[in-house]
Amino acid sequence: MLEPCEGKLSRTVLRGESGSNTADLLDQLIENKQKFISQIMTSKAPVRSCEDVDEAALSYAEVKALATGNPAVKEKMALDVDVAKLKLLKANHMNNQYRLEDDIARNFPQQIAKLTEIIDSYKADIAHYSEHKITDTEQFAMEIGCKVFTEKKEAGAALLAVCKDIKSVDAAMDIGNYQGFNMRIQFDGWSKEFILSVKHEAVSKVHLGADALGNITRINNLLDSYPEKLSEAQQRLETVYEQLANAKEEVGKSFPKEEELNQKLERLSELNALLNMDEREDAEAEVSESDEKEERPARGSIHEKLQIYKEKSQRESETGKETRKRDFGLE
Structure with missing residues (x-):
């Protein structure tokens, strides 16, 4: 009697293809995604917004490459997580910049004016009380x-x-x-x-x-x-x-990891292009194989081959009789 596997089938199949290396890559994918999700769900980082991080989900071509131990897939998975984190940090940096600009233009001047008025009132009241x-x-x-x-x-x-x-x-x-x-x-x-x-x-x-x-x-x-x-x-x-x-010193500063983000985005584009190319090659190979199957004569049993030969001989015989009748003027 077969026992239910409950999620173990995919790992078992992949282990059969490329051993424990593939399982390690799957574990790495889950670990990287969990680390990023944990930072968002906790208060350890000042998170204000978040983009969709499901871009790390594997495409069909990446799954096949993963099964064959393609190192480009592991690198892409790590880059997906790093790029998502850097984009989140950049969004947080931009939000802080907007907040600083608003504080400098409006909030701090309002607080200064209000506190100055309170101080003047207290000074007048102290003199009056005395x-x-x-x-x-x-x-x-x-x-x-x-x-x-x-x-x-x-x-x-x-x-x-x-x-x-x-x-x-x-x-x-x-x-x-x-x-x-x-x-x-x-x-x-x-x-x-x-x-x-x-x-x-x-x-x-x-x-x-x-x-x-x-x-x-x-x-x-x-x-x-x-x-x-x-x-x-x-x-x-x-x-x-x-x-x-302090706000005037910080406002206008660029994102400190902008260069790192651009480099990883460029490398990620290269890997995406590479994986898409592999996918196109696989698709072309499948189309070519399908065409060969259509051109290749069907392979049947001996009885089927004899039937086909008999029908072909009968058609040739009938064609010959009609030709002789025309030659003798019978038609």
Whole structure:
């Protein structure tokens, strides 16, 4: 009873033709394709696009050449993988070039303008805060709803009362002033929290809690953090300037492996032409063999040959009788 081979037939047949060398070439083909597929399916390489890599599939002529141990086939398989990888790297390089051009022309200038505006606002707010900051703890004053509170606990309670009166979600409401900054409260429907904003030039926000005195402390900490926020914005601006300078250095650079790609493409074209030539020669040989079969007389049994000879003799005999009748004037 024959056992199912499940994919082993092709390798077995090829081993019969050219031994283990052919099986090694098949293994090499699978290995090369798998290496390339793995690079695409993982995050090891910055892949943005991919061309069809099934060009490494063998044609009929290549299969026959592989069965006979043609070294050109193995070289073509390796070149197919290398060329596909190089094309992918070149596409990635071009995409990076387009991104750099867009960053230089639009993204970086927008970031620089925005950060510059933020820095100027923080500088103005720091100077304004220094003029209106309460340095004497006994001189506390916070205006809420047109009423000035001089006690922190009362001011904190008034803030909580305002929060309870807010009916609309995400609707901001102006509530008063504190140390020269306008205050506004809104309820964030996403976080389910009340957010207080302070504004002079820049806008800064802080989440309010349920503790009356704790909310006053949070507002003071927010205003005291302006110098730190200014420093962070300045550092971000320096980083953007560095990125802009690096982008200007990288933009316009050619693909570093362009020469290697061109050389392999040229060699691959030569191999493709060679394999196509072999295919045409095989096709012509098959046509020639078919013509010879048509011209070659059929080979049958002895009985068939005798029948053919008998029919031929009968036709010649009848032809002779008709000729003699014409000679004697019987027709």
